[in-house]
Amino acid sequence: MSILDRGEHLKNICLVPYEHLTLGLKFNFRVGQLTGRDVLVVTCEECHWTSNVAPHVLYARYHDYTKVMQVQRDMVCKKCGRKGDLAWRVERATGPEWPKLA
Numbered sequence: 001m002s003i004l005d006r007g008e009h010l011k012n013i014c015l016v017p018y019e020h021l022t023l024g025l026k027f028n029f030r031v032g033q034l035t036g037r038d039v040l041v042v043t044c045e046e047c048h049w050t051s052n053v054a055p056h057v058l059y060a061r062y063h064d065y066t067k068v069m070q071v072q073r074d075m076v077c078k079k080c081g082r083k084g085d086l087a088w089r090v091e092r093a094t095g096p097e098w099p100k101l102a
């Protein structure tokens with residue numbers, strides 16, 4: 001199963017304010033740098049299909065030190081089938097810090 005199949009589970013994420021996270025060195029950005037507040041937004045520039053990928057989905061499939069640029073090669077557009085060069089960006093939830101249980 002592709003990581004992009006999980007996007008449907010994140011529909012409610014739109015209820016939370018998100019801001020575009022500016023990455024200093026996007027090419028070197030690694031899976032392990034994603035926090036629980038982040039979501040990887042994948043967009044197909046060909047057909048404008050988009051999907052949100054939660055960090056835990058990436059953690060389950062890739063090592064922390066895997067570059068997201070490498071993950072990008074595995075991404076496939078579910079609409080038109082375009083592969084390998086889908087655009088991606090990281091968005092981080094904003095808002096109050098909630099007390100942690102652990």
Ligand SMILES: [Zn+2]
Nearest residue numbers: 044047077080
């Ligand atoms: Zn597409």
